[in-house]
Amino acid sequence: MLTLSAVTKRYATGDLALNDIHLSLPRGQVMALIGPSGAGKSTLIRCVNRLVEPSGGSIHLEDTELTGLSSGRLRQARRAMAMIFQEYALVDRLTVMENVLSGRLGYVGFWRSFLRRYPKTDVIEAFRLLERVGLGHALDKRADALSGGQRQRVGIARALLQDPRLLLVDEPTASLDPKTSRQIMRLIRELCAERDLAAIINIHDVSLARQFADRIVGLRGGEIVFDGKPGELNAEILTTIYGEEDWSNEEGEEDADDAMQVTPAPALAMGGGR
Numbered sequence: 001m002l003t004l005s006a007v008t009k010r011y012a013t014g015d016l017a018l019n020d021i022h023l024s025l026p027r028g029q030v031m032a033l034i035g036p037s038g039a040g041k042s043t044l045i046r047c048v049n050r051l052v053e054p055s056g057g058s059i060h061l062e063d064t065e066l067t068g069l070s071s072g073r074l075r076q077a078r079r080a081m082a083m084i085f086q087e088y089a090l091v092d093r094l095t096v097m098e099n100v101l102s103g104r105l106g107y108v109g110f111w112r113s114f115l116r117r118y119p120k121t122d123v124i125e126a127f128r129l130l131e132r133v134g135l136g137h138a139l140d141k142r143a144d145a146l147s148g149g150q151r152q153r154v155g156i157a158r159a160l161l162q163d164p165r166l167l168l169v170d171e172p173t174a175s176l177d178p179k180t181s182r183q184i185m186r187l188i189r190e191l192c193a194e195r196d197l198a199a200i201i202n203i204h205d206v207s208l209a210r211q212f213a214d215r216i217v218g219l220r221g222g223e224i225v226f227d228g229k230p231g232e233l234n235a236e237i238l239t240t241i242y243g244e245e246d247w248s249n250e251e252g253e254e255d256a257d258d259a260m261q262v263t264p265a266p267a268l269a270m271g272g273g274r
């Protein structure tokens with residue numbers, strides 16, 4: 001559903017952040033993007049939604065070639081690609097519900113969202129999603145009254161309200177404790193399975209990547225140096241990606257049960273799924 005062909009990015013500073021990236025992501029696949037600082041992970045996911053303009057190559061989302069789109073058509077294409085951020089990117093003074101509804105901005109237009117006049121169907125779906133991510137009790141709380149894990153759940157619900165086909169996830173657990181990090185990764189994983197969503201997750205934590213992704217891509221110096229299954233990651237490959245280190249704590253079997261467990265969405269009285 002997503003195909004990158006010969007994508008390069010050279011910043012104005014001269015840094016070659018991506019060099020000849022070829023990558024194809026099928027529907028429903030959860031891909032973790034790992035690699036050392038400066039490898040190009042953030043640049044890659046931002047090239048997909050063109051928050052960063054690629055310098056060369058092409059990117060297709062299903063039948064749409066993204067790199068050549070005008071700003072109007074790009075806005076439309078971006079509806080299909082939702083982003084989840086490390087620092088959540090919530091509006092602190094707004095409620096949980098209002099933050100989630102802002103996920104419909106690309107559909108309802110600026111004035112309607114500014115006046116908070118969202119269609120009833122959007123509000124009902126926002127309720128359903130907040131229930132699903134475990135925040136049904138916190139709709140009216142201000143975003144700045146939430147814990148980090150709760151804030152990320154709001155970010156996830158907002159992304160899903162956009163009704164995307166692809167999730168672009170930038171270090172979703174970087175500010176979270178180990179237990180909350182696992183809960184958030186598990187939630188993203190479950191939601192992708194429930195909705196047949198593809199995801200690219202930029203993540204530093206190799207064991208989380210190993211545990212919750214279907215596929216791992218390792219970047220180094222702007223190039224793909226590994227593309228395979230989590231179980232294939234061994235000390236030699238980790239050395240290729242990150243350089244020499246004692247990798248004995250990072251090796252071992254992934255916890256397949258944990259990674260694959262999918263909880264069905266709670267049935268809600270308010271209506272059918274999307």
Ligand SMILES: Nc1ncnc2c1ncn2[C@@H]1O[C@H](COP(=O)(O)OP(=O)(O)OP(=O)(O)O)[C@@H](O)[C@H]1O
Nearest residue numbers: 011012013015017036037038039040041042043044
């Ligand atoms: N806005 C920018 N202007 C110039 N160079 C940039 C810019 N953003 C990133 N770079 C450079 O591009 C390269 C890749 O950076 P990028 O942030 O994509 O890496 P990363 O793998 O996401 O790193 P990290 O894990 O630290 O976030 C680095 O050399 C970085 O210095």
